[in-house]
Amino acid sequence: MKAKILIVGGGAMGTCIALHAASRCDPLREPVILIERNQLGSGSSGRVGAIVHQGYSDRAMAGMARDALKVYAGMKSNTGRPVGYRRTGVLTLAGKKGSAAAQQLELDTAMQGSIGIDVRAVGAEEIRQIAPGIEVADDAFGSYEPDGGFVDPGRTIEAFAVLARNRGAVTRIGVKNPTILVEDGRAVGVETSAGTFHAPNVxxxxxxxxxxxxxxLGVELPLSVVRTQETFVRMPEVLVEDEDPAHEGESADFETRFIPDPLDAMPVAHPVVFDMEQRIHVRCEPKERRSRVGRIGFDGLEEVPVPPAQDDVVDPAFQAEMRSALGARLPVYKDLEELGGQSGWVTLTPDQRPIVGPVEQIPGLYVVTGFSGNDFQLAPSIGEGVAQMILGQPVSAIDPEFFSLSRFQKV
Ligand SMILES: Cc1cc2nc3c(=O)[nH]c(=O)nc-3n(C[C@H](O)[C@H](O)[C@H](O)COP(=O)(O)OP(=O)(O)OC[C@H]3O[C@@H](n4cnc5c(N)ncnc54)[C@H](O)[C@@H]3O)c2cc1C
Incomplete structure (x- = not known):
């Protein structure tokens, strides 16, 4: 088969690149093909909390997150494909006012506000109103982003893939063992269990x-892979009402083709919380009637050269640590049932920014990786930016320099 663009990998990034590439290519003359060895979303993207928020310290990343959040919020009304966006708000806690973390958060909040993100600094009183029952000191400092929340990762990937197919992309599932074909130093396609795919852009x-x-292929990038874990706890009875029961901003007279799933409207017990002091994040999963708790940061995690299959094994010591930190912040969780957990692989870069762009040693080969555990939400911006880059269009959705591999060579 011949393609103009061949994408290997059907996670959030691959499917969204396929969507944006197919939107720009003639399906007959310039086909876009995505190959995936298992199922769409069978990598990290299928296991994420899929928190969507704009709380980055880097201006470029915050801008992308702002644009991506608009895409998620409008998916249902703009494409007819819901992604389960829930506007629960995101509360970030930085500890005491005046601490180094609080000063950094104050700077971040000001920068985010300056690029049009709706976020505000909050003190103890407001934090307690936003998340009733939360334990914070009277001199606590945080930020609150009302538009943040989460999406359903499975529905998001499905939506990207369906929309990509609608625009003429081909998705080939179960295609294994790709070997990148290089001729005269250029990537020219991929040989696989399902035959050869020729493409000038891989x-x-x-x-x-x-x-x-x-x-x-003899290319060494500054990437490391670590195993991260998340634990699940029964979601408490609802403490606050969902701010936006319509979820995706659709007006009451918007004609839906399907009867909405009532579970989609289940209220959450509290907003998403990023707790820099306890170093945990927690988000409610109302459909599963549980909350998902993970650690902020990846220090001390062992590097894994080639990740094996994903698993659901969670270390009891990790679970105990998460439970203790969660209970200290939100005591309502103290006696709630433990409901297992999940592990996943995170690809880290030295500066925790993704690597997105051409591999200079092998023209025609592009790499989209290193999301450092936090960037599922950026898929709409990455998908559009990569499509623009490959097709030689002005790149407006991402800053190519900011994500380029060459940034490591310049240091
Ligand atoms: C536990 C956990 C929680 C997270 N929570 C969040 C969060 O709340 N918010 C957020 O924004 N981000 C979060 N992340 C980060 C997020 O998961 C990643 O940034 C994102 O999913 C990366 O998507 P991807 O498409 O690059 O990779 P993946 O989703 O891993 O997709 C790669 C795909 O490539 C396929 N593949 C691999 N090798 C081959 C091959 N040889 N041939 C064919 N196909 C192949 C795989 O099967 C897989 O489907 C979390 C990550 C983890 C692990």
Missing amino acids: VLATGPWTPAILKS
């Missing part, structure tokens, strides 16, 4: 499996 959106694939 995109590796293979998540944590990317470093190993690149290594086989």
